[in-house]
Structure formats: structure tokens, C-alpha cells
Amino acid sequence: MNLKHHFASLGEAFSSKTLVQPLLEQRLVEFNQSLASFLSIDIKSTETKRILSGEDALPHSLSMVYAGHQFGGFSPQLGDGRGVLLGEVRGQDGLLYDLHMKGAGPTPYSRRGDGRAVLRSCIREYLASEAMTALSIPSSRALALYDSREAVYRETPEAGAMLLRVAQGHIRFGHFEYFFYQGKQAELDQLIEYCLTHYYPECLAAESPLESMLIEVVKRTARIMAKWQSVGFQHGVMNTDNFSFTGETIDYGPYGFMEDYEPDWVCNHSDHEGRYAFSRQPGVGLWNLNCLMRCFSKHLERDQLIAILQCYEPELQSHYDVLMMSKMGLDSAQDVYALLPSLLSILASEKMDYNVFFRLLSRLEQGVYTPILDEVVDREKMSVWLERYEAVRVKSVHAWSQVNASMLTVNPKFILRNYLAHEAILSAERGDYLPFRRLLHVLTHPFDEHPESDSLAQRSPEWGRSLEVSCSS
Known part of the structure; x- marks a missing residue:
């Protein structure tokens, strides 16, 4: 494995030397072979195994220092409190990718924490990052999952774990x-x-690089906000220290994939004021970019920074329009504007499952509305909308069946429902990773039918709707 250490070359002001501290009786329980092949990493190599697990110390491994606006308040110094950047490897596309270990032990930025992660949070991040990648949403990736017999104390003792993550940049x-x-110009x-x-x-x-x-x-931030909104994903902790400069989804904590359509849904039990509610995500993206632009106030004029920020809304809207055109099988943004607001109003009043609806819409036959009408209480209101929708669809230059086939490639059958992650975690904590692997398989191929796994596409049971996630991991 050919590790590079470009970030380490920046010097001590940017990071602190930190070694991965292996867990007690640590085991490699999952390895992403396809990602490893892309990165030319041979897990069968004894040397590679020892490097990735932390058994062999890396001379340039480090933890990064940074600040951040957290829930609106500024924290002047944060940093990798439980993460270690091992280095960078080159992918088959010629780009460099970071290898970053979560739960690697205390760092200079742990703020009295233990620097550890629990199996629960590592499994949730593994599943989410791979699910997002399969949905064509830029994201960090999961390369390896380690469990252990070491107890990590949160509200109760939990199994300690480490997750090796890959991203273009951290x-x-x-x-x-x-x-x-800090005034460090x-x-x-x-x-x-x-x-x-x-x-x-x-x-x-460029004239001004x-x-x-x-x-x-x-623009990358705008596009990722549009993608989150289109699939019903909520990040949960949209602090500026959790926003990637390279436009990737990073730091999966109390995230969620929306089930019943609720515009003001909050997945993070710790977000008491709903600052990062689903409907507020695009606005928070812009707020975070405003925070970022202040950092360049000595490099660019105020008018230049404003002009840069003004690229956000049109980029977000245009990308969201394209995504929703594909999801709805429509030919123009005007058709989306004509149909989507009333549809979302119906979905909200019916508390209908967002992704189930779009999957059903992808299979809609002309004049046959029953599969969707059977999901709602106000059948008349939905029927009127479906008639309007069909009237627009029949004007398309593409055959109805061709459009349906296209819609099935963008509207997933499988999403990461909270109760599915919960069940996979409980099994893994008992030493059984089969449910985790079965769920991972459908999430990495979410548009395929997988008839043998139909149960994983079903709505949450009543007990699963009351599960809560927070920042406690």
C-alpha cells in the first residue's frame, strides 16, 4: 500500500501527530473489497493489515485541528477528537483519497473524551455512507469495520469499534x-x-484562482443540498465543522432517511430547536457558506464574496429541478413546478412514505391509480392529482413504459430505515453480522428488486417509528 502524506507536510500548525490505538481483542469484521480494489489496497497483505488496524505505527499519522459553528454558536478550536488521518492513497481515477480512522483513541482535540467510537455508530456510518454512494450522492466511504471486546462508556457500556473511512478530502x-x-494569515x-x-x-x-x-x-454545496432533499436525507448535525470543502457528505452522526413525508422533520433528538430540520437544510447550507466566505474577507472584496454566494440558489434550484424531473418522469422544470407543490402537500397531509410513493409512481400504468390510491385516505384528492400528472406525462415524446423504466433507476426500492439499522446493530452486538451484510447488499443496489429481501423494503413497524438518534455516539 503506497501511502502519501501531503497534509502532514503543511506543518504542526495544522495538526498533531497521533497514532491509532488498537482496541482490546480487535477484529476486522467487514472489508469493502470493491473500494479496496479501486484504491489498489491488498487486504491479504500482512503489512497492510497491520497498518490499517493500527498495529504498526505510521510516522505521519495525525489528527487535524479546526474550528466550527455548532448549532449557531462559534467554537474557536475543535479538531479530530476521535479520528486519525493515516495518509492518502491514489485511486484508479488518478486522484488521491484520504484514509481516516474513526474511533482510533484519544487525540489532543478529544476535549476530555475517550476518543473512541461504539459499534452502533460505526455500523450506522458504514451503512449510510455506502447507501449514499449508491444513490449517486458524493460521500465518504467505508473501507473497513473493526469490532472488539473493549467496553466504551456512553449512557451505558457499549462495544468499542473503529471505522476506516475514505474521502477525497477531510x-x-x-x-x-x-x-x-486565530488571525493566522x-x-x-x-x-x-x-x-x-x-x-x-x-x-x-483562472484569472482569480x-x-x-x-x-x-x-456550487458543489448547492448540489449536495439538492441531492439530500431529493432523496429525503437529513444530516442531523449541519455544523460548519461537518461541511466538506470538497463537497462530500461527511460525519454521519444522528442522520435519517425520511419515511413519512414531514417537511419539518428532525431526525436528531439532540436538535431541540429543529435548527437542522429537513426543510431548513438548503438554508443552512447557505448560512454555512456565509461563514466560510468571511474567512476570505482579506483576500477578496465584499462584492466579490456576495457574487460568489449568489451562485448558490440558482445552482441548487436547477439541480433539484433536474433531479425531480427524473424522479417524476417529467420533461421540463415547468412541469415540476406545476405538479410538485400540490403533491408534497398531499404527501404531508397523508403522512405518506416519501420513497414508497415515488417507487409506486415509477410503476404507474395509464389510468390505473389503485396501487397509489390504496395508500391514502383522501382518494379523491390524490386521484385528481394523478389525473393532472397523467395529462402531462402523455404529452412526452417518450413512451410511457420507457419513462417508467427510467424512473425505476432513480427511485430506490430500498432506503436505510432507522429500524433496519437498529436490528442490524442488535444482531452485530450479539456477534451476528449476517443481517448487517444482507442490509448492506440491498442498500448498495437500491434500485434492483431483490425479491428475496422484500421485507427490507417495507415501512417501519410502529415500534420502529419511535426510535431516536442523538449525538451520543
């Missing part, structure tokens, strides 16, 4: 906030140059 908005508010300039060189090299040829890079960051 630099967050909070990295820039840290150096800006030289380090801020160094970080800007690093990001231009490693993540946005195409911007170096920084301006060009920030426009791309804004």
Missing part, C-alpha cells in the same frame, strides 16, 4: 474558520494554496 469549512479567527494562505493544488487544480489557470475555487465550492 478539510472542512471549519479549517478555514480556525485560521481566520500565513497558515490560511497556505491552506488555500493546498486546496487549490490538491482539490481544485483546474482553478489555478481563489474566486474560481470558491464558486465551485458553493
